[in-house]
Amino acid sequence: MIRFQLELSRLRRLILEMGADVEDNVRDAMKALERHDENLAAIVERRENETDEREVDIEEECLKLLALYQPVAADLRYIVGVLKINEDLERVGDLSQHIAERAMAITRGGEAPGDVDLARMASKVTNMLARSLEAFVDLKPEMAREVRAGDAEVDAIHRQHISILLEAIKARPESADVLLNVMHISRHLERIADHATNIAEDLIYMAEGEIVRHK
Amino acid sequence: MSGVKKEEAMTGVNGSSKTAVMRGSAEGNGMDAEAHVTAERFSVFYHNREAVRQVSLAIPARGVTAIIGPSGCGKSTFLRAINRMNDLVPGCRVSGRLVFDKEDIYGPRIDVVALRRRVGMVFQKPNPFPKTVFDNVAYGPRLCGLTGRAQLEEIVERSLKSAALFDEVKDRLGQNAIGLSGGQQQRLCIARALAVDPEILLMDEPTSALDPRATSRIEDLIAELRGKYTIIIVTHNMQQAARVSDRTAFLYEGNLIEFGPTKQLFTKPRESQTEDYITGRFG
Numbered sequence: 001m002i003r004f005q006l007e008l009s010r011l012r013r014l015i016l017e018m019g020a021d022v023e024d025n026v027r028d029a030m031k032a033l034e035r036h037d038e039n040l041a042a043i044v045e046r047r048e049n050e051t052d053e054r055e056v057d058i059e060e061e062c063l064k065l066l067a068l069y070q071p072v073a074a075d076l077r078y079i080v081g082v083l084k085i086n087e088d089l090e091r092v093g094d095l096s097q098h099i100a101e102r103a104m105a106i107t108r109g110g111e112a113p114g115d116v117d118l119a120r121m122a123s124k125v126t127n128m129l130a131r132s133l134e135a136f137v138d139l140k141p142e143m144a145r146e147v148r149a150g151d152a153e154v155d156a157i158h159r160q161h162i163s164i165l166l167e168a169i170k171a172r173p174e175s176a177d178v179l180l181n182v183m184h185i186s187r188h189l190e191r192i193a194d195h196a197t198n199i200a201e202d203l204i205y206m207a208e209g210e211i212v213r214h215k
Numbered sequence: 216m217s218g219v220k221k222e223e224a225m226t227g228v229n230g231s232s233k234t235a236v237m238r239g240s241a242e243g244n245g246m247d248a249e250a251h252v253t254a255e256r257f258s259v260f261y262h263n264r265e266a267v268r269q270v271s272l273a274i275p276a277r278g279v280t281a282i283i284g285p286s287g288c289g290k291s292t293f294l295r296a297i298n299r300m301n302d303l304v305p306g307c308r309v310s311g312r313l314v315f316d317k318e319d320i321y322g323p324r325i326d327v328v329a330l331r332r333r334v335g336m337v338f339q340k341p342n343p344f345p346k347t348v349f350d351n352v353a354y355g356p357r358l359c360g361l362t363g364r365a366q367l368e369e370i371v372e373r374s375l376k377s378a379a380l381f382d383e384v385k386d387r388l389g390q391n392a393i394g395l396s397g398g399q400q401q402r403l404c405i406a407r408a409l410a411v412d413p414e415i416l417l418m419d420e421p422t423s424a425l426d427p428r429a430t431s432r433i434e435d436l437i438a439e440l441r442g443k444y445t446i447i448i449v450t451h452n453m454q455q456a457a458r459v460s461d462r463t464a465f466l467y468e469g470n471l472i473e474f475g476p477t478k479q480l481f482t483k484p485r486e487s488q489t490e491d492y493i494t495g496r497f498g
Contacts, residue, residue: 004495070454071494072453072457072481072482072493072494073481073482073483073484073489073490073493073494074490074494075494076481076482077482077483209482209483210483
């Protein structure tokens with residue numbers, strides 16, 4: 001079974017590399033928005049394509065381990081957890097690319113309204129993502145529980161953004177394009193927080209064997 | 216014939232009281248009503264070695280209970296104790312209680328022949344008698360005194376059907392059973408065990424000598440029989456235990472480490488020793 005343990009270590013390394021890339025992508029997408037940086041947006045897109053490839057590799061690796069070793073107990077929970085985290089990270093990768101695309105559209109179309117604080121929201125969301133991955137690295141269910149608790153706050157910020165932006169669209173219909181793009185970015189960030197929450201929940205399952213989703 | 220001595224009292228092997236192994240009433244406390252076989256601090260010794268150590272567990276009626284554990288953990292010894300197969304092993308003695316329908320299997324009133332009729336056994340290697348398929352299945356009923364041809368034919372057909380073998384052998388009931396494939400022989404042995412209408416079926420590594428296809432047929436058969444019989448299976452193949460059983464007991468060095476629903480034991484075992492064993496970290 002030493003071989004199996006080595007395979008699990010390899011899987012762990014692969015998913016952590018992917019996690020690090022995805023985290024970078026979210027940060028860079030937000031920087032691209034902040035600085036109207038097209039080069040950075042292009043990097044985000046390239047990295048997102050790599051993430052897609054990584055996702056397929058990791059899924060194949062998980063399926064191979066399930067078929068060859070028929071793991072049980074903690075090993076089974078680990079591989080199933082990695083399969084799910086893999087999917088969440090891939091979605092976060094997609095969302096970071098969507099943010100970068102919207103950011104470039106805003107660059108061409110004008111400024112985001114000052115009363116919508118996307119940077120503050122992004123800082124909370126990236127922190128949640130980083131902590132969910134940290135909880136995974138160190139197998140810390142307590143930290144994962146903190147991440148879960150943070151999701152409601154991000155949801156509230158997003159709802160607040162929607163009402164501000166709806167008012168702004170009514171007041172300045174000529175800026176509707178920009179405002180809708182901003183609304184989409186807020187929505188993408190809110191979805192990233194959801195995926196970070198999923199990762200945290202998967203970690204709790206891996207560590208404790210309890211499915212905490214919807215509880 | 217008994218080589219097994221009980222610590223507190225010698226067992227009267229050939230006791231004449233057949234009522235001792237008749238079905239107990241379902242009255243009494245809830246646990247007794249549910250449990251079909253109950254071990255209470257039950258130990259089996261081979262000379263001075265305690266192969267099964269003060270095991271206590273209650274196996275419910277019907278359904279499939281798997282016993283897993285590394286070689287030498289006492290799982291086969293425990294299984295064989297349930298129909299007193301260990302009686303034949305020199306230097307073997309037991310302590311504690313092993314209760315089947317409220318009667319201690321090693322108690323003085325037990326009729327071992329009647330016990331074995333109610334507790335059938337299937338072994339690792341198929342062991343058909345060198346007789347015809349028909350005579351193999353009719354062997355038990357004949358031993359119980361049944362002689363009517365029509366009645367025997369009915370039992371043989373029903374038993375072969377229960378063992379999912381009838382369609383394959385219906386045209387060669389008069390041929391020697393040794394000519395059947397390994398998987399068919401094993402199902403014949405199951406049919407032979409079912410022919411005397413047992414309540415419990417003990418299976419000691421029933422598929423370890425079979426190829427994957429024959430193994431899968433036996434596993435399907437176990438799934439079909441689980442509603443009618445209490446099946447207790449010892450297996451080295453943990454995936455098999457996970458597939459076929461409702462409950463799993465993990466034995467290690469003669470001790471019962473964990474006993475619980477199979478689904479829970481294989482996804483979230485309570486004991487770290489169970490976790491280490493089933494994930495291959497020791498054993």
